Amino acid sequence: NAGVTQTPKFQVLKTGQSMTLQCAQDMNHEYMSWYRQDPGMGLRLIHYSVGAGITDQGEVPNGYNVSRSTTEDFPLRLLSAAPSQTSVYFCASSPPGSYGYTFGSGTRLTVV
Amino acid sequence: RKEVEQDPGPFNVPEGATVAFNCTYSNSASQSFFWYRQDCRKEPKLLMSVYSSGNEDGRFTAQLNRASQYISLLIRDSKLSDSATYLCVVWNNNDMRFGAGTRLTVKP
Numbered sequence: 771n772a773g774v775t776q777t778p779k780f781q782v783l784k785t786g787q788s789m790t791l792q793c794a795q796d797m798n799h800e801y802m803s804w805y806r807q808d809p810g811m812g813l814r815l816i817h818y819s820v821g822a823g824i825t826d827q828g829e830v831p832n833g834y835n836v837s838r839s840t841t842e843d844f845p846l847r848l849l850s851a852a853p854s855q856t857s858v859y860f861c862a863s864s865p866p867g868s869y870g871y872t873f874g875s876g877t878r879l880t881v882v
Numbered sequence: 883r884k885e886v887e888q889d890p891g892p893f894n895v896p897e898g899a900t901v902a903f904n905c906t907y908s909n910s911a912s913q914s915f916f917w918y919r920q921d922c923r924k925e926p927k928l929l930m931s932v933y934s935s936g937n938e939d940g941r942f943t944a945q946l947n948r949a950s951q952y953i954s955l956l957i958r959d960s961k962l963s964d965s966a967t968y969l970c971v972v973w974n975n976n977d978m979r980f981g982a983g984t985r986l987t988v989k990p
Contacts, residue, residue, distance in 0.1 A: 801976065812886070812969070812982035813926070820976060828977070860925055870916050871978065873925035 772796050776861050776874035783851040783881045791846040791877050793861030801864045802844040803828070803871070804836065806857040813860065819844055851881045885909055888970050888981035896989055899960045903984045905953040905970030914973040915946055917955050919966045920983065926969055929955075960988045 777792045795802065803818035815828030819838040833855060835847040844863075848855060858878050862871035888905045895901050907915075915932035930937065932944040932953055943956040953970055965988045970981035 803978070805980075810890070810982055812884075813980040815977065815979075818976060826976075829979075870918075870928040870931065871926075873927070875925050 774861055774863055774872050774874035776859075776877050778877060779875065780878050781880070783848075783879065785851060785853060785881060787851050788847070788849050789851065791848075791859055791861075791879075793844045793846065793874060794842050795844075795861075795863040795872070796842065797863065797865075797872065798841060799863035799865050799872075800841065801866065802838065803862050804834070804844070804846045805860045805862065806830065806855075807860060807876075808857050816846065816859075851879075853881045855879065856881045884982070885979045886970055886972050886981040888984050890982060890984060892985040892987055894987045894989060895960055897960055897962060899988075900956065900958045901960055901986065902957075903955045903968055903970075903986075905955075905981055907951050907953070907970075907972045907979070909972065909974055909979075910948075910951060912951075912972045912974045915944075915953050916971040916973070917942075917944055917953075918969040918971055918980075920969055921966050926980075929968070957986075960986075962988050962990065964988050 774795045800821045804816040805813040807813045817836040819825045861874040864871045917929040918926040919929045920926040932946045936945045941958045945954045967983040969983045
């Protein structure tokens with residue numbers, strides 16, 4: 771049982787490049803979300819999904835897109851990377867309700 | 883004002899000490915509350931949920947005061963392995979808000 775798997779673990783992008791951060795879970799969790807973590811800021815919610823085909827914006831959605839075509843996968847797309855998007859990105863999932871999240875191991879992204 | 887506020891610390895305590903962390907939240911409609919632990923350069927992991935009646939898990943005790951919108955975590959008999967950042971987390975309707983964390987270092 772792998773839990774929540776994020777790829778890649780590290781990435782360096784040039785300003786203006788696009789990329790997709792991958793997130794997959796094998797626990798059949800309906801709820802999935804993306805957070806970014808910056809020093810002194812705590813984790814901030816980017817986008818979330820309560821099930822396949824349903825997504826919604828979180829606290830800091832600008833510059834990011836998501837889709838949820840299957841229960842297992844929830845990719846995060848950066849269309850045109852900016853230095854302000856340098857951060858550590860975490861994907862999380864949970865079963866219905868408020869049972870607490872399982873996080874992936876994170877993606878450390880640097881935009882130069 | 884942040885939705886979830888924590889003292890960033892750091893708290894430096896000797897092994898065996900008792901240490902308490904506090905957290906306040908601004909959204910009175912918040913429904914569920916948690917403490918997460920995050921080790922350096924690792925992902926957050928659920929430490930414990932927090933219930934209005936207070937709850938205990940071994941050396942860890944969590945308390946919630948809804949009237950004051952205040953959450954606490956007490957760690958007794960601190961171990962070296964307790965060194966980490968402790969995140970206060972508040973959940974409301976699919977929106978999980980995290981505090982910036984309190985850093986704890988337990989020293990021999």
